[in-house]
Amino acid sequence: MSSMGELTFFLGLQVQQKEDVIFINKDKYVAEILKMFDFATVKTTSTPMEPNKALVKDEEADSVDVHLYRSMIGSLMYLTASRPDITFAVCACARFQVTPKTSHLHAVKMIFRYLNGQSKLGLWYPRDSPFDLEAFSDSDYAGASLDRKSTTRGCQFLGKRLISWQCKKQTIVENSTIEAEYVAAVNCYGQVLWIQNQMLDYGFNFMNTKIYIDNESTICIVKNPFLSFPWISVSCTI
Structure with missing residues (x-):
């Protein structure tokens, strides 16, 4: 070029x-x-x-x-x-x-x-900002009026820099807010995992990334030793 x-x-x-x-x-x-x-x-x-x-x-x-x-x-x-x-x-x-x-x-x-x-x-990308990968996950339970499906929403930041965001209707009808929030968390985790692997190519290790979830029951499920994600730490923000 x-x-x-x-x-x-x-x-x-x-x-x-x-x-x-x-x-x-x-x-x-x-x-x-x-x-x-x-x-x-x-x-x-x-x-x-x-x-x-x-x-x-x-x-x-x-x-x-x-x-x-x-x-x-x-x-x-x-x-x-x-x-x-x-x-x-x-x-x-x-x-x-x-x-x-x-x-x-x-x-x-x-x-x-x-x-x-x-x-x-x-999109505003300041130079003087922490370079830590953080993610936020949320769900609009049964918000779709046509089929009562939930909407997954999430975003990922490098410090104060927004680098990725999602808004997508979930593929199945969830039975509870907890289930919808958990599906959203899994979707967010998948995006975080992709970003982690991409950043490794540039020499940055973000293998201990925080995902913020505003549902305590979902956090308890994620922290279950049989279901937990090995490279994710979860924080609760209400």
Whole structure:
């Protein structure tokens, strides 16, 4: 490959490098999709989705243009590579791409309104930060209104640097919050194990990584000597 100087743009990501920090965002792409879908001048909102209000099938509501809905979802999915703050909301709306209704389109529009007010957010990587691998695991028990499945959520940090995050619906219906939290913990552990192996190639040993879980029963199961993970230490945060 030919040298093109300091990296400033890569696969849609804008990279700003300074002596003490690296900042990655997609504010130009945000401006493009806001203009494309005519949201550049709308009223903004402080959150990407309404709290404590799950999306449902809403079969009695009017249908909306499927192509428009899928186009908006596709644009937002590409943006989640640098915007973990909208990942959960986008994934929730993406589940209704087959027969979207007016309520679903309203939820997608709320994400765009949020982006209009928070277009310049991104990933902040300070130089002066501890270089310890930590992970956080959580689950939204039975949060999917269509099939009552839970949603696995997790993120991994190197010090104060967010390097990986997940938001995915679990494959089976869990019978309890404990079970859903344990599945989320296992998923998080798998991601941590992958990061550990990757970092070994660079000479960094993170074989004693903390995973923070907010469910005491799940922590007890993880610490069971018959089920425990040998390279993980678990902390409780309520």
